[in-house]
Amino acid sequence: MSLIEYKGFGGVLLSADMLGDENDPAVLLIPDVGQNRAAWRDVAEALVLSGRRVVNLDLREAGEADELAPHIEDMRAVLAQMGSRPVVVTAGRGGWIATRALALDGALLAAGLVLVDMPVDEDAIADDVPARLAVPALVVRGGFSPAQCSAVSDTFNAALPMGESADINECDLELASDRNEALLGQLLEFLERRQPREAMEFKAGSDPRTLRDAMGCFATGITIVTALDADGTPVGLTANSFTSVSLDPPLLLVCIANTAGTAPALREAAHFGVNVLQIGQQPTSNRFAARGEDRFANQPWAPGQTGVPLLGSSLVSFECQRESLHEAGDHFILVGRVVRAQFEPHRDPLLYFRGKYRRLHFA
Ligand SMILES: Cc1cc2nc3c(=O)[nH]c(=O)nc-3n(C[C@H](O)[C@H](O)[C@H](O)COP(=O)(O)O)c2cc1C
Structure with a gap:
């Protein structure tokens, strides 16, 4: 304003x-x-x-x-x-x-x-x-x-x-x-x-920016996907491409860009974590999306039962065993079988919509 x-x-x-x-x-x-x-x-x-x-x-x-x-x-x-x-x-x-x-x-x-x-x-x-x-x-x-x-x-x-x-x-x-x-x-x-707003249009074959804006019309939460790399060092990135997939067996997925610095570690990891962020974790989301940051430097975390880093005070932390990996254009789809989920029933989620952080609003 x-x-x-x-x-x-x-x-x-x-x-x-x-x-x-x-x-x-x-x-x-x-x-x-x-x-x-x-x-x-x-x-x-x-x-x-x-x-x-x-x-x-x-x-x-x-x-x-x-x-x-x-x-x-x-x-x-x-x-x-x-x-x-x-x-x-x-x-x-x-x-x-x-x-x-x-x-x-x-x-x-x-x-x-x-x-x-x-x-x-x-x-x-x-x-x-x-x-x-x-x-x-x-x-x-x-x-x-x-x-x-x-x-x-x-x-x-x-x-x-x-x-x-x-x-x-x-x-x-x-x-x-x-x-x-x-x-x-x-x-x-x-x-x-x-005073109708002009409808925006994406046409196949051009303009990834408009496609991104179209995709941004779907409101999501935000997660940090974590794993240990081959040296046992924690790695992680911000991802909103999270989806629950199946209850029986318990499966979820995230889509990871092939170009992400953490992509090689996530391709290799037998286990990974998905930490869904609460409203107070916007700085965490920024840190895990920025290049050149020591993402775990001031970040409280603890190893789960499979050793994957789980971020303290998240809304929910899913600990997953790698179920499958699917190549999908410039991303790969990582499907995990949930071995454990610890969640916090009271806090509000951090939301993401049209390229901006949002919070829940109850009418
Ligand atoms: C709100 C938000 C959602 C994001 N979602 C994804 C995602 O689903 N998949 C992905 O690969 N990158 C996603 N990113 C971008 C990555 O977090 C970012 O490119 C990555 O952390 C860059 O650092 P790296 O290449 O060193 O890993 C998202 C970023 C933000 C801010």
């Missing part, structure tokens, strides 16, 4: 958190008038995990009267500086700002508009502003608190000629058992429809 500043109306500086990959489609979060960007922080983080770039904006300090005009100009200035057309997501009276800022040429500035808990904007109705809502919209009621307004989208439609209706979807979260989750689900569905 980085802190950036936009130039608002009259040169006033507006702070914003910028989160996510700059190549991902953008979402602009606007708080309720009188609140700041902390209001959207959880949603912002969740959107990033769903592949969105998020700008979480602070409104300027409220002026004397509760004037909307400077906020509207600020928002138009920020949208112009953003470079791509974001979906704008607003809370409460932030919706008044956005509907007015996007009323005329909104389609040039934004790809969509989400109004969460926007109260009916009586002044705008009087000015006929909502009738000109120019972008697809989603009206969410009860996103933060029980619904306070029931007729927002009616006001947009009422001012249109008979038979025409604005591109508005509505949802009511008042009865949702978890408002945050329900709001996020509605947001993501709207974003997928209005």
Whole structure:
């Protein structure tokens, strides 16, 4: 996350958190008038995990009267500086700002508009502003608190000629058992429809990087595969290609790159260990994946009953007898028969997904 500043109306500086990959489609979060960007922080983080770039904006300090005009100009200035057309997501009276800022040429500035808990904007109705809502919209009621307004989208439609209706979807979260989750689900569905992410494609015969990214869509745990080399020195490497194979007989497998420094020792070893890492062992994962490190230097380990090095405080350590070895392209598949498994039933796992470490999240 980085802190950036936009130039608002009259040169006033507006702070914003910028989160996510700059190549991902953008979402602009606007708080309720009188609140700041902390209001959207959880949603912002969740959107990033769903592949969105998020700008979480602070409104300027409220002026004397509760004037909307400077906020509207600020928002138009920020949208112009953003470079791509974001979906704008607003809370409460932030919706008044956005509907007015996007009323005329909104389609040039934004790809969509989400109004969460926007109260009916009586002044705008009087000015006929909502009738000109120019972008697809989603009206969410009860996103933060029980619904306070029931007729927002009616006001947009009422001012249109008979038979025409604005591109508005509505949802009511008042009865949702978890408002945050329900709001996020509605947001993501709207974003997928209005601002689809481009599907990536791998084609046979080219581009191993894209294939790697495709494979990275499968979330895994992380293991350290260990063995003793011919001299009796412990060796090991980080591997997430672990799979359980069979219960009877008890078999598992890992795939090892032919180019790995530990590959010759693992090809020869009669026994090997597979240590599944817990959340606190990210440094261990890094050390066993880095070249030129003395991987066992500060690493507590103990020999198992077959002599293989087992790493202390792992989630589970499988001790295996070599069952078979299969050549498979630039890797070989090492199948082991489990002779012993010691496990820790309470800790959380260290996870790996799309090239990054992750942790379990319980909704
Ligand atoms: C999260 C993660 C998962 C990995 N999974 C594997 C794997 O399944 N098989 C493999 O051969 N290498 C895997 N690697 C790479 C090896 O750990 C790394 O190439 C190796 O340790 C390099 O050192 P070496 O050649 O000295 O053994 C993985 C690395 C990371 C960070």
